[in-house]
Amino acid sequence: ASDNAVHDEL
């Protein structure tokens, strides 16, 4: 699991 740069949560 890579630390994602796109934050898709509120």
Next chain:
Amino acid sequence: MNIFRLFGDLSHLAAIAILLLKIWKTRSCAGVSGKTQLLFAVCFITRYIDLFLHFVSLYNTEKVMKLIYISASVFTCYLIFFKFKATYDGNHDSMRAEFLIVPAAGLACLINTKFDAIEILWTFSIYLEAVAILPQLFLISKTGEAETITSHYLFAQGSYRALYILNWIYRYHYESHVDTIAIVAGVVQTILYCDFFYLYITKVVKGQKIVLPA
């Protein structure tokens, strides 16, 4: 979207609505920390700055939710510091907000996913949100009590990030999605509520009022 995140966002909306209703109906912000509400407003503005940078059509619920969070938190601050200023308990709302803002900003510059402006603002917003409730908890410890409606607000506010932790576990397991910074900050944030959760469940649920020291 999973059930945990859905209920987390609903719990967050409920918290914002409960607080607005409490202040509007009782025409008083007694027992409410204006500093915590200011910090939340700063969190939303710095986290959803993209809404201001390139306006996007309100084509999905996420954009609408972001606007609701920003406008509701700014309106709450307006009620506290302007409309019902006379009822604002400034003497007990005395935790130095700078002691929360400066470390959050410094840490955001040191520990972040990418060193660019938007990402650092987002990271700052995440770190700040983790500690934003402290002035409110501090105020309750100073006044020694919390109105029942304020307790419900705090329960909803604390539950929102607790549900997000379940959401992160779900997404790690099923989508192998990880956002370490949000997870660590979210765990810290939820831990800060533990003492209150205990009081809420042992007292408020039985119809008693929270009075400190417990």
